[in-house]
Amino acid sequence: MPPDPALFRPGRRAVLGGLLGTLALTGCGALRSQPKVREWNLFGGGDGARLLQIHQQYVAEHPDVLFEAHTLAWGPPFYTKLAMSAAGGRAPEVATLHLSRLKGFSPTTMLDPIPVDLLADAGVTESDFLPTSWNRAVVDGKLYAVPLDTHPFVLYYNTEICQKAGLLGADGKIKTVKGVDAFLDMLKAVKDVTGKFGASVETTNPWRLWWTLYGQLEGKFFDETGTRLVLDDAKALEALTLMAKLAADGLTPRSSNYSALVAQFTNGDAGLSFNGEWEVTTYQTAKMPFSMAPFPVVYDVPKYAGDAHTFVLPHQSNRNKDDTKATVEYIAWMLKHSAEWAAGGHVPAYQPVAKSDEYLKLKPQAEYRSVAPDVLFDPDAWFSGSGAQLQNEAAAAFSGVFSGQATPKDALAQFKAATQKLLDTPSPV
Amino acid sequence: MAVETPPRVTAGTPSTTAKPETGQPWKERWGGLFFVAPFLLLFVLFMLWPIVSGLWNSFFNTSLAGVKQEFLGLQNWRDLFGDPAVWSSLKNTLVFTAMSTPPLVVIALVMALLANRKGLLGWLLRFSYFAPFVLPATVVTLIWVWIYQPGFGLVNGLLTAGGFTEIDWLNTENRAMLAVVITTVWWTVGFNFLLYLAALQGIPAQVYEAAAIDGANGRQQLFRITLPLLSRTTGLIVVLQLVASLKIFDQIYLMTTGGPNHATRPIIMYIYETGFTSYRIGYASAISYLFFAIIVIVAVAQFKLFSGRGEAE
Numbered sequence: 001m002p003p004d005p006a007l008f009r010p011g012r013r014a015v016l017g018g019l020l021g022t023l024a025l026t027g028c029g030a031l032r033s034q035p036k037v038r039e040w041n042l043f044g045g046g047d048g049a050r051l052l053q054i055h056q057q058y059v060a061e062h063p064d065v066l067f068e069a070h071t072l073a074w075g076p077p078f079y080t081k082l083a084m085s086a087a088g089g090r091a092p093e094v095a096t097l098h099l100s101r102l103k104g105f106s107p108t109t110m111l112d113p114i115p116v117d118l119l120a121d122a123g124v125t126e127s128d129f130l131p132t133s134w135n136r137a138v139v140d141g142k143l144y145a146v147p148l149d150t151h152p153f154v155l156y157y158n159t160e161i162c163q164k165a166g167l168l169g170a171d172g173k174i175k176t177v178k179g180v181d182a183f184l185d186m187l188k189a190v191k192d193v194t195g196k197f198g199a200s201v202e203t204t205n206p207w208r209l210w211w212t213l214y215g216q217l218e219g220k221f222f223d224e225t226g227t228r229l230v231l232d233d234a235k236a237l238e239a240l241t242l243m244a245k246l247a248a249d250g251l252t253p254r255s256s257n258y259s260a261l262v263a264q265f266t267n268g269d270a271g272l273s274f275n276g277e278w279e280v281t282t283y284q285t286a287k288m289p290f291s292m293a294p295f296p297v298v299y300d301v302p303k304y305a306g307d308a309h310t311f312v313l314p315h316q317s318n319r320n321k322d323d324t325k326a327t328v329e330y331i332a333w334m335l336k337h338s339a340e341w342a343a344g345g346h347v348p349a350y351q352p353v354a355k356s357d358e359y360l361k362l363k364p365q366a367e368y369r370s371v372a373p374d375v376l377f378d379p380d381a382w383f384s385g386s387g388a389q390l391q392n393e394a395a396a397a398f399s400g401v402f403s404g405q406a407t408p409k410d411a412l413a414q415f416k417a418a419t420q421k422l423l424d425t426p427s428p429v
Numbered sequence: 430m431a432v433e434t435p436p437r438v439t440a441g442t443p444s445t446t447a448k449p450e451t452g453q454p455w456k457e458r459w460g461g462l463f464f465v466a467p468f469l470l471l472f473v474l475f476m477l478w479p480i481v482s483g484l485w486n487s488f489f490n491t492s493l494a495g496v497k498q499e500f501l502g503l504q505n506w507r508d509l510f511g512d513p514a515v516w517s518s519l520k521n522t523l524v525f526t527a528m529s530t531p532p533l534v535v536i537a538l539v540m541a542l543l544a545n546r547k548g549l550l551g552w553l554l555r556f557s558y559f560a561p562f563v564l565p566a567t568v569v570t571l572i573w574v575w576i577y578q579p580g581f582g583l584v585n586g587l588l589t590a591g592g593f594t595e596i597d598w599l600n601t602e603n604r605a606m607l608a609v610v611i612t613t614v615w616w617t618v619g620f621n622f623l624l625y626l627a628a629l630q631g632i633p634a635q636v637y638e639a640a641a642i643d644g645a646n647g648r649q650q651l652f653r654i655t656l657p658l659l660s661r662t663t664g665l666i667v668v669l670q671l672v673a674s675l676k677i678f679d680q681i682y683l684m685t686t687g688g689p690n691h692a693t694r695p696i697i698m699y700i701y702e703t704g705f706t707s708y709r710i711g712y713a714s715a716i717s718y719l720f721f722a723i724i725v726i727v728a729v730a731q732f733k734l735f736s737g738r739g740e741a742e
Contacts, residue, residue: 076702076705076706079706080705080706083493083494083705083708084493086495087493087494087495105494106492106494106495106496106708109494109495109496110494110495203600204600204688204689254597255579255597255600255601257599257600260578260580269580383707388706389702389706389707392702392706395688396688396689396690396691397690399600399688399689399690400689400690403597403600403601403689405601405602405689405690406690414690425707425709426490428490428492428493428494428496428707428708428709429492429494429496429708
């Protein structure tokens with residue numbers, strides 16, 4: 001028998017009371033003793049898929065931790081959101097950050113120092129890292145970031161094309177090339193085989209290539225105080241002129257953006273590719289015949305543009321002790337499992353893993369590990385680092401060198417003026 | 430920074446309804462306020478307060494990083510006038526507006542005239558003209574970036590097939606803005622088209638009937654009847670379009686990120702870069718106020734022009 005609807009019609013107060021009750025109940029859920037770890041990262045590509053797998057394993061092994069990971073768009077969108085959440089004091093427990101961005105991220109106001117004692121309890125100490133990466137993570141005597149990896153600019157090569165071009169040694173690996181002439185000869189040999197290009201490059205953002213070449217010329221950027229631009233014009237021009245020559249001779253495209261760089265290497269328009277090492281998974285998935293090697297030493301010294309991903313604790317107004325402990329343990333766990341992370345291309349920063357058989361067996365990921373100590377970070381300034389303003393200005397000025405719309409001299413003048421303007425701007429951090 | 434044109438008050442003549450009497454009970458006089466309170470609260474919180482705090486911040490070196498701020502007086506405003514990036518990006522915004530507004534009005538009108546017919550063809554035209562407008566900016570730009578791609582893109586495929594040389598649309602300084610304008614026209618012309626179509630369908634049929642009896646041909650009907658009767662709509666579309674074009678950001682951010690060599694960077698993108706990538710909220714506020722003033726001037730000028738014509742009718 002259906003009940004009389006009038007009898008069961010809830011009053012306004014009853015509905016409100018019910019809603020409040022439900023809210024209170026869900027609220028209780030937040031008061032549980034279970035520690036929570038919310039993580040924000042910027043890995044949208046092949047490495048992001050790998051991170052997801054590692055996180056699944058973490059969650060399976062830590063049923064007591066409430067774990068939530070969010071991937072945000074790389075570069076400015078990620079850093080903007082992280083900065084806003086940290087400025088408001090309601091940030092996630094842990095986030096990824098490029099080591100080169102650390103100083104520009106205002107660590108004293110937007111980050112909380114890493115509790116080194118808790119980190120040691122979790123089995124991770126300073127001696128587990130290369131001094132170059134650890135020292136850069138320390139600001140004003142406090143540790144603000146834990147390095148996860150190093151990601152250098154490397155050389156990808158298509159083994160089939162390079163075989164035909166006669167560039168492979170008896171071991172099937174690309175022969176080491178040194179000096180400008182040998183470098184150009186290598187590109188020409190590949191171009192003759194592909195019929196299109198020697199190497200694919202991101203001409204719309206050639207910062208990494210220029211910074212590598214300029215670094216190999218031992219060029220300096222800022223003076224010791226970090227307040228004066230001491231760019232060596234002759235060396236900067238030498239690097240830019242070489243880049244212009246690559247495009248003018250058709251050894252690289254005159255214009256290609258990041259997705260075109262990947263496409264041209266995948267479809268064989270280019271037999272070589274100059275890029276960061278994070279596209280391994282992409283090319284493996286495409287079942288390409290390829291391998292990787294350190295970027296050639298074109299000039300005087302081995303230097304390779306690069307950066308490092310780190311874990312940081314964004315600033316929280318009310319930091320919870322249990323959550324922080326779980327977070328530090330999460331960081332340590334991730335470092336100890338970074339061999340799986342390394343499969344995505346990045347060189348592990350945690351030395352016990354970097355020296356492990358598991359990592360050394362990875363091919364081609366372990367082929368370029370030797371360059372880690374020679375990785376050249378971006379200049380140290382608040383406007384510098386991956387995806388920051390200095391790289392944008394370099395992209396704006398230098399892309400014209402490839403396309404032929406600007407001479408190396410004009411491009412350098414424009415870049416220097418833009419850098420000077422950034423230097424003259426009072427630091428907001 | 431949305432600037433909406435205020436709704437036009439059509440009842441210009443003194444209203445005949447009696448003013449509320451002073452003896453009215455409190456409840457009736459203030460009751461209305463309670464009904465608008467939720468909106469008012471949101472309006473104050475998300476419109477008025479940001480506007481005021483933006484102006485306030487423009488006199489400080491406010492930083493997104495939460496570092497202690499100092500009063501700068503007019504320093505931000507002085508810097509702004511000496512900052513070439515402000516003027517070049519403002520120029521880009523104005524160039525985009527000048528390039529995109531005329532086609533967005535004229536093409537919309539032509540499309541409306543074509544689609545204003547009954548039957549299957551009319552339906553098909555109406556559908557296909559409006560369809561792109563419902564796509565989100567991300568989808569539109571993704572499609573067009575591939576269309577413009579050198580080597581394997583549609584446009585360059587056609588160019589090379591026709592014996593022309595390829596153009597690297599999005600990476601060539603004097604072509605990139607044109608490419609963005611073409612994309613924008615394809616994407617948003619449907620909205621103006623819809624406004625024109627509605628206005629066309631509002632013109633009574635007997636006007637045309639009378640004209641036909643008097644011996645007016647199609648051309649005369651178009652120029653003597655249709656277009657004059659659409660003038661109010663044209664005014665509205667031009668104002669809406671100018672304001673929308675001045676606010677250009679999405680397509681450019683997604684297609685060229687302001688490149689090559691800042692040739693397509695609009696002022697809103699420079700404000701975004703300054704405020705969020707470089708954390709300089711104070712300076713970014715000052716620039717956005719400069720831009721706010723320009724939009725207000727354009728809107729007021731258009732409104733004056735538009736309402737003046739309306740009264741002359």
